[in-house]
Amino acid sequence: MLLQASIDWNLRVHVLDADAEAPCRHLCTQFTQGSLTDYDTVYQFGQAVDVLTIEIERVNVEALEALEREGKRVFPQPSVIRIIQDKRLQKQFYRDHNLPTADFILTDTRADVALVEIQQPDFLPAFHKLGRDGYDGRGVQRIASVADVGKAFDAPGVLEKAVDFEKELAVIVARNERGEIQTFPTVEMVFHPDLNLVEYLFAPAEISEAIDLQAQDIARRTTEAFGIVGLLAVELFLDKQGNVLINEVAPRPHNSGHHTMRANVTSQFEQHWRAILNYPLGDTTAYQPAAMVNLLGEENQTGPAVYEGLENLLAMPGVFPFFYGKAITKPFRKMGHVTVMDQSLDTLREKVSDVRQGIRVIST
């Protein structure tokens, strides 16, 4: 989707991806197969480009830092990626910058988690998160009582007090080199009950103006604190007391902004290019209320992917499917998404329900 946005401006994009058959292979100027976490691969790839950016934060930061030292433009900056890669550093960053986030305790071993259970039973329920390499629900365990301590990671992590939340919100922010900041409207995400994956979202979020201002302000302050150049997706909790807390952030285009490709004047993808190329940031106004439904691979289906029901979707007005071109479907793998738009929020909700029933990603 980032590549699609690059086409309009005739940008020449070189892509590094571990998968030789990555869907982007046929959509970019030049493709290199290689590991994003290997120092030499990333360093050599970076030598050949003018500006280096990422779509995933699990990347060799040392190589990016070396490139930056040599004068290469690397956005987001490696220093920002380094903090965000590690949930421990990330949480500490919020605390250091007086940014609201759920209370937490840094842990080094499973025994540390057990100690909390004994010494501060009020801290539970909590989530134990692996410091590094968690992704899309992996690397997170809910610790409700002593019985759960065995699930905690025996590695550096962070124990985060569970937030009894009303809603999960997100605000995508862009910042360019000259320090201009522009936020997208606040969205509301609905997660899959078990998977810690976004099932669908609504934009704008159904929240009061006061809460919205709070969310927008926190997202903007977080962006300023990081001083990031590029996009920052700020995921937030709205708790039952009306407090807005930072959950976590991602320094790149994010699932919570996919609907902007159709629903907003400027998409998050175009905005990312504007930010990292130091162009003026684009207008983020929405044309219409929108929803986004993630297309996850069906349970118990693994193999070559088939999108069953495309025709159903195309018969609905204001419904836009996006398939990611992944050859193989697996249970709950993100295979695409559907953007839904309507002037009426009621009709929007009906359409979302129709979309969720209308399409399945199965294997042949």
Next chain:
Amino acid sequence: MLLQASIDWNLRVHVLDADAEAPCRHLCTQFTQGSLTDYDTVYQFGQAVDVLTIEIERVNVEALEALEREGKRVFPQPSVIRIIQDKRLQKQFYRDHNLPTADFILTDTRADVALVEIQQPDFLPAFHKLGRDGYDGRGVQRIASVADVGKAFDAPGVLEKAVDFEKELAVIVARNERGEIQTFPTVEMVFHPDLNLVEYLFAPAEISEAIDLQAQDIARRTTEAFGIVGLLAVELFLDKQGNVLINEVAPRPHNSGHHTMRANVTSQFEQHWRAILNYPLGDTTAYQPAAMVNLLGEENQTGPAVYEGLENLLAMPGVFPFFYGKAITKPFRKMGHVTVMDQSLDTLREKVSDVRQGIRVIST
């Protein structure tokens, strides 16, 4: 732009283009360099695909007909392309189907044009058009008096009575295999005074509802008469008496629909895929009034293209540049376009003026 729209649905697109360095080369699943007018090249290329379509009508129709006979799905149909390729057949088609068009006389030689001048002086001023291979202003001569007869083509052509027009309009229509038809809103095109090239357009056209209904009805009836599967761009004259007449048609995505990529729920490009793949046609409603400004290569500039002023454009809200990635600019070559959107028609006009002053395509 057709390729960009194909990405969302994960279509695998093979492209045949005469230029080995065509900008689309890096945006498609498979690229073949070869002549579109060579029988064997087109025939062999067509063997390997499921559905064959075109973006330019100067293509070897015999090869398409052979493929169609063998059961290949070719849309638009070769029979339609054959008529549209030849302005003589095209004009005769309108006459045969009672579709309103300017009066005309078929000519075989320059002497035939001279004869008209002598026998029917009232028929002038007229345009003499080459039957085949005219394109973007080439193959058209204005014949106002006997002095101009030397400019007429000494080859099969059509002499068309000049229409004293108020405006030039266009309606893009889509028709799928099951016969569903959907039209885009009527647009108003402003041509370069000398070049017979669209300089800019406004959507919707500023015309009365009655004229609009007439334009939409003629476009729809023309589409039905052709029975085309795909897009038909119908260019129309609105004459000083309030009559709407067909000027010419194109069986493909068209310059008069480029703004739909941002301004309408469904773009002409997505609509083309829907039509030729026999999916339900998309909603063509516009989100906002829009304009489109063609970016033509500057006069007296030939060489590697530079887009001067991109930053000016990106600082204007609701302004979307599209560069086509052509390496070399030439005077008046179509190098890209800019879509402009605004709720207010007055602001829209101001933005168009700013865009036209803000960017130039020059050579290094």
